[in-house]
Amino acid sequence: MxxxxxxxxxxxxxxxxxxxxxxxxxxxxxxxxxxxxxxxxxxxxxxxxxxxxxxxxxxxxxxxxxxxxxxxxxxxxxxxxxxxxxxxNEKIAAITINPDVDAITIGLVGLGGELHKRIRFETASVPSVRETINVVTAVIAGMRAELDTQYRVVGVGMAIPGLVNGRDGTVRLAPHLGWQDVQVAEPFSAALGYPVRIANDAGLATLAESLFGAGRGVQDLVYLNGSASGIGGGVLVGGSMLRGAQGYAAELGHTLVNSAGIRCHCGKIGCLETEVNLGRLLAVLGREGLGPDELDAVLAGALAPDARAEVDRQLDVLALAIGNFISVFNPQVFILGGSLGALYEANPERLRAAVAANAVGTLGEDVRIERAQLRSRLLTVGAAEIVFAGLLGDPAAASPLVE
CATH class of the missing domain: 1.10.10.10 (Winged helix-like DNA-binding domain superfamily/Winged helix DNA-binding domain)
Incomplete structure (x- = not known):
């Protein structure tokens, strides 16, 4: 998306x-x-x-x-x-918010993509809009003295795992969060006292990685992200984001990969995000939840045979999907972020070989497959970009700094 x-x-x-x-x-x-x-x-x-x-x-x-x-x-x-x-000036900053099914991540990012702070607040259940507002308000209140004395906050950017209308600040559908046809920007702005902009999380990650990470200088790329909320994607074509007629293009996580698979949140059977799934991986690892960096450490260690088999199965399915995406979009680079980046690191040679075998002709051999360089900072840095967009577009409209 x-x-x-x-x-x-x-x-x-x-x-x-x-x-x-x-x-x-x-x-x-x-x-x-x-x-x-x-x-x-x-x-x-x-x-x-x-x-x-x-x-x-x-x-x-x-x-x-x-x-x-x-x-x-x-x-x-x-x-x-x-x-x-x-x-x-890295002290010109944006507050960022990324709600997910198991945690709410709040960040503070300065101009230049400088990450000042990142707080991951784990939740006992899937957070509602109101619960997310309450958590974020409490965290920002604890940072208030620091924000008021050390930074100039220009706004709040939210990375949402779902279909988002950035123009009116509503979430059309975030199935894993259970948010549907709900106004998000206005209540967050009223609670925090800053202007709020929202966008799809995978689209923001694509933007961030193309500006500050493995996609820098690349005109044609595909980004695929894995999280507890499923799989999202973004596509850069000729240097421009692929948006589609209504702005909802590149729902790559809902590509069919197994017609005999299980039912997805979207209602279809055998979507990519049901087959390459963080929850299924955590289950075989015997873990209920892992932070982005913790998953790397677990997959890099010695795995039990059933865990190794599940990793390999998910890699093979992921390679099938990537091969199809390469055939459709013909990118220079394919970037994997979130849990997909950790999965890739578990056996990159297996994934690359399977992708080459699944793409049309030799297309798979010419595509560089990389892990997102921003790692756990990706969505935080990406969400800041929608806040900075207005400032970058017209710096003269900014109020002069008062010492």
């Missing part, structure tokens, strides 16, 4: 020297700093296509707005005055 609603292009583009495009140029420079990390003025000049004096003026305005700052470079031994290093 990809993002619904309107997001600005994920790349910074190039600058324009016309006076009427000053706001565009500010957006270009701040986006370069946010997605590309700290850079010298000379690098910004080269990458943007603007001249040095224009870059100096833009950097000065971003600094006045509190969105960027400069530091002196270390002594490089070069003759002449070295170019100052420009940074996106």
């Amino acid at each position: 990809t993002l619904s609603g309107s997001l600005r292009p994920i790349s910074a583009g190039v600058g324009n020297s016309n006076d009427q495009t000053r706001r565009h140029n500010l957006s270009t420079i701040l986006t370069m700093l946010h997605h590309g990390g700290a850079q010298t003025r000379a690098q910004l000049t080269r990458l943007s296509g603007l001249n040095r004096s224009t870059i100096a003026a833009l950097v000065a305005e971003l600094a006045e707005l509190g969105l960027a700052y400069e530091t002196e470079p270390s002594d490089s031994g070069l003759v002449g005055r070295p170019s100052p290093i420009v940074h996106a």
Whole structure:
């Protein structure tokens, strides 16, 4: 599932020297700093296509707005005055929320994708919207002094495992959470006192990994994520997110892989997320729940024969689905996140060989299969992007920083 609603292009583009495009140029420079990390003025000049004096003026305005700052470079031994290093201000931050069937994760992310804090609150049962609001409100209250004195919070981003309408802030259907046709953005905004934006979790993960992880610089990729809520996906085609007519494209977890399988939450039989399933894996491991990093450690250890057989079975089914997706989308890179990343790490050679055998012709041999680099930070960083989108699109609209 990809993002619904309107997001600005994920790349910074190039600058324009016309006076009427000053706001565009500010957006270009701040986006370069946010997605590309700290850079010298000379690098910004080269990458943007603007001249040095224009870059100096833009950097000065971003600094006045509190969105960027400069530091002196270390002594490089070069003759002449070295170019100052420009940074996106990591203290400009977004609060992020990711509700799932077994936990609610709250994060704090600064410009540049800087993860300041990530709190995973495990729940005894599947949380309702009201229960999620209560948990998040309590966690934010505990952070209030820190938020008010050290950061400038510009909004809240929510990563939801389901069909999301980002334009009106409603969840159409999150079957594993039991949220259906419910307004989410407004009640969260009223409780927290910040503007709230929501989007599908897998779409946000695709965005984050394409900007900060294994998909950086890749124009065509498929991302597949596994969690307690099932499997979600996202597809980047020619550098643009695949959205579909209603914004709900790439529901890859509901691809048929076993016509004799079990019934899925969606009502169909044999969906991918029922066959490659975290719950089934935890059951054979004798565990009720594991955090993202804990699953890695368990699968990397010695496994009982029945656990190893289940890992291999799920890898084979996953390879069948990936082979089909490669044949349909012809991506450069296929990225696996969440529990699917841990499953892949358990036996990457088996998965790669099976994918090559299941794809049409030699297509499977040419695709790079990788694990998401952001790992447990993925949804937190992704949810922050929908908050930062407006700021990156028009930095001039930001209120100047008051010391």
